Amino acid sequence: MEKKRSVGIAVFAWLIIIVSALGILQSKASWDLNHIISNYLYLILLFPLSIVVAIFLLKLENWARIAIIVISVIVAAESIITIPHVLSKIDEYSMVEIEESFYKGLEAGKKYKKPDTPELTKQQVEEAIERAMQLAKKAMQAMVIIMITISTAFNCAVIYFFTRPKVKEQFE
Numbered sequence: 001m002e003k004k005r006s007v008g009i010a011v012f013a014w015l016i017i018i019v020s021a022l023g024i025l026q027s028k029a030s031w032d033l034n035h036i037i038s039n040y041l042y043l044i045l046l047f048p049l050s051i052v053v054a055i056f057l058l059k060l061e062n063w064a065r066i067a068i069i070v071i072s073v074i075v076a077a078e079s080i081i082t083i084p085h086v087l088s089k090i091d092e093y094s095m096v097e098i099e100e101s102f103y104k105g106l107e108a109g110k111k112y113k114k115p116d117t118p119e120l121t122k123q124q125v126e127e128a129i130e131r132a133m134q135l136a137k138k139a140m141q142a143m144v145i146i147m148i149t150i151s152t153a154f155n156c157a158v159i160y161f162f163t164r165p166k167v168k169e170q171f172e
Contacts, residue, residue: 003060006170012161016054016068019154020047046071062171065162076155079148086148090140098136102129 024047050071056064106125120128161167 003170005058005060006167008161009057009060009167009170012158013054013057015154016057016158017051020050020054023047046075060171065168065171069159069162072155072158076152076159079152079155083145083148086144087141090137090144098133099129102132 050068053064053067053071057068
């Protein structure tokens with residue numbers, strides 16, 4: 001007798017395949033920017049493994065159901081544990097790039113300046129940079145927290161879904 005797969009299993013499996021494939025690209029870019037070990041683990045181990053496991057979820061293999069639960073627990077825990085580290089890296093890496101971009105923008109804007117526009121003092125420029133940096137930092141921190149929240153919620157949904165008795169029955 002052929003096993004019947006629910007729509008929920010198919011949806012989760014395909015989402016895992018798509019998100020993991022995109023995650024490989026994102027982790028590669030992150031690895032190029034900074035060599036955080038979690039990026040390497042995702043790039044080399046978790047995302048490719050998730051793709052393979054999701055393919056076997058589509059085939060209703062019980063070991064794949066158990067494996068995706070374990071992977072989801074690991075990813076959710078790692079996401080929550082590394083929030084402080086990731087947020088601290090915003091200061092270290094991104095702020096330098098934002099400050100450089102701000103100065104480039106100021107220089108580029110000088111050629112479009114109208115003759116009657118007053119020149120900014122050094123103090124005004126520094127204050128503007130400081131305000132821009134604080135706003136950028138808050139925006140980036142919010143973005144990181146939102147992304148981690150979405151990731152954690154998705155992994156919790158996977159754990160919940162694949163531990164439900166009606167879903168377990170389909171893998172027997």
